[in-house]
Amino acid sequence: MQQLWAKVTDHLDPFLFAVVTAIAALGLLVLYSAVGETLGRVISQSQKMLVAVTIMILIANLSPQFIARFAVPLYVIGIVLLLGVALGGELVKGARRWLKIPGVGNIQPSEIMKIALPLILAWYFERHEGSMNWRNFLVAAVLVIVPFGLVVRQPDLGTALLIGACGFYVLFLAGLDWRVIVGVAILGGLALWAAWELNWLHDYQKERVLNFISPQNDTQDAGWHTIQAAIAIGSGGLFGKGWGNGTQTHLEFLPEKHTDFIFAVYGEEFGLLGGVVLIALYLLFIGRCFVITANASNLFGRLMAGSMTLMFFTYAFVNMGMVTGILPVVGVPLPFVSFGGTALITLFIAVGILMSVQSHRKLVNS
């Protein structure tokens, strides 16, 4: 028993775990209010958290070298499943994102890619450590573009961008030439601008692009979401309306209030003060991740930890950015807070990888 406890705690980063626990606890608190002060979903979310934390501990116990062994199979499985989705996925609201696997249930292969892509890139770069040249980056780019393209086709631009971002972070940290980064950015921007301004696109195509950005909803609904969220947050003021007192929340004005838009509930009920506390918690969390990344003992660990760190940041920033209206509405949950099991497990796997990188560093050094 003591041995088991030691196994659990040995690889747990106390700081990281404490901060995540704080964020998750805050999340459950908000969730309780968001679902109309009932316990059902709060309990279900707590159970999912327990499962996710268990997976996290398991992964933290694996060494990065062992984790790296999953890189190729996981990536291949991910691609195969994405192809499967493209061919025979469940059509929901005009998009194919889910795959029904008999005996397993519905899975969303794009979620696997969020981990699998950085994993294979980190594995690939480590194999070529010390002798990296442009050919390696070209191969890496192909590894990014294939799943990215498949997810774009579903269509799910939001998730595709997240996957692309996770891949890009690895390339960036691996030292992708600035000239290439800037060049591609300029070319991409120009192409977009040209397509838009020179009317290469028909109006209906533009509309499609706009709907593409916010896939679940048409533009009008997305507008309503953003407006109602802004009203909720703005009317929260400095200290908020108090837990369970948000009128926007409780009179059903807020859409998706327990999932993607949960931050609007938080902002309405806890105000600016709450916002500052949450940002501070995320900064502490991400800061610790940065430290782990910087101290990682090998390239795989560094790249993997770094991309996971930036993934957390991306989730948090994009979610809060879209809810407060500075970014377009894409389906990104608020990490550790939004209701939903899939994203939670992905996130805790990522935390587990970071803990593994951190805890196994000592072992390697010694």
Added chain:
Amino acid sequence: MASELRNYDQELFWFQRRLSLAAILVVVCFATLLGRFVYLQVFQYKHFVTLAEANRIDIQPEAPNRGIITDRNGVVLASNYSAYTLEVNPQKITDLDVAIDEIGKIVEISARDRRRFKRLYDEFRTNDSLPLKSRLTDEEVARVAANRYRLPGVEIKARLFRQYPFSELASHVVGYIGRISQGEKERIEQQQLTSSYKGSDYIGKRGIELSYEKELHGSAGSTEVEVDANRRVVRVLSRKPSVVGNNLQLSLDIRLQKIAEDAFGSKRGALVAIEPGTGDVLAFVSKPGYDPNLFVDGIDTESWDALRDSPDKPMLNRPLQGGYPPGSTYKPFMALMAQELGVRTAGQTISDPGYFRLGKGNWNDDKPGGHGLVDMVKSIVVSCDTYYYQLASELDIDDWHGFMKKFGFGQKTGIDIDGELTGILPSREWKAKRFPKDPKLHVGDQVSLGIGQGYNTFTPMQLAYATAVLANRGVAYKPHLVKRIVDAKTGEARLTQPSPAYTIDLKPAHLDVVFKGLAGVVTDGTGRTAFLNAKYVSGGKTGTAQVFSLRGAEYKASQVAERLRDHAWYIAMAPIDKPTIAIVALVENGGFGAEAAAPIVRKVMDAYFNPALLDAAIKRDVPATEAIAVAAAQREVKRAR
């Protein structure tokens, strides 16, 4: 090996630089988020609080109950009842005809309902729902409710409806209400009454309903409720009750009105009965009338076209808007004026050869060979034209104008419903203005004017007013249809206090001569047949207004097309020694006044002086029908308190 090591170091160096860059990016992005929070929650706080409140709170207007209109004895002429209506919101429906067919499978939709809805839709084009069928039975309501999921844009609403229990009777007095038009909406906004009309769909369109709109309408109340995003009411926050409109008690006696309208039968025309000592209008007839109930929930196009295009002009308010020459009914006023202006004395006689000649002009009397020696009383009794041809030729037209003006000829009487015609009381100024090519008023013109023909154009209301002023010996009361305005809440009544508007200074002796003449008409003259065996002593005067001048040929009513026949007049007052009622009747294309108009006045007067006849006129379900309406209004008041 060395280069590989160098590469390792280089890669680590690059990595750390890039990691630092990423960390900076993280800090900058989170700082941006914080800035956004501050912007939303500090700088825009008030704005968003307002929006959140607006989201949360809904103001539901509560239309007031419209005031009730009763006659002078409390008989209800316009009341409200609550009923369910089936309303359709055209905005939510792609194909109206298909949707109405669909509804028709559930409740019966008549062709008239359809036409009426089409007309409303064409007229208003609003975003609001419009009534398709009103007065649904409980069963129909249940059926629609059960099928609601199949009928998007269809709703059932409980609404108050206006009801005119006497339908055509007194329709030109009471008028009707209808849906608020765009123009009326703008007027309401201009008068800053928007808040009073929140939730009101109807407004007075004609008659008392129009002219007393301000009194009848009341003022909307509102309920402040908290709603969720689906606009479902969560709870009531506060309630401001509506203010019920004031009730109106008319001076009209619906019994007398009924007798008068029945007396007309199918004839077209007008009748006004006034109480000279108060200005109370006791009866106000315009025939034909129309059923105001048709307008309440929107009239359909076909019914409206039929009313509008009918040659009988049922929508014309004849007492107010019909201009006619007064014919011989003008003579008593001429006689009074002749004495007052000192042009004639009562005893002065003329010899009537049956015509009057002046210069090249020749005017015939009605009676070939003339009436012989005629004094003033006789001139009225026998309606001697020659007497008045001669008199008129001696008068100054502006003196004439000045005198007749005081009796209200060619002036608006100021009665309390809208749309009154001014009419024409000729003067030098008028002639010059109206006929700039022939600006002079010739003596020949005056001769015709003297017997109430020619340019003279008066409304039956004006003639009734003049008759009432004459009957009241010059003391003029403004004629009015509304006697009392009763506050439905407090029961407090504002009296339309009858006080004399002005008094015309007239010599009693002069008046007596005219009265003697009027009495003579009934005992020995043109009114004799109509008033044979009357149980009261009345005075009167017949008149015939020329519709078209017959040159030379003898007037034979039977040979003239009905529409070209003369209009028949009769003016009357009784009892002649101190009149309590003055009546004027006009029968369009009725021919001679004695035959067409006088018998109608006789019937009205008989009833006026015989309560038994009056009471028999209408079935008065005392207290049932009236009480129900009044009680309903009162109940509403109690609830509002």
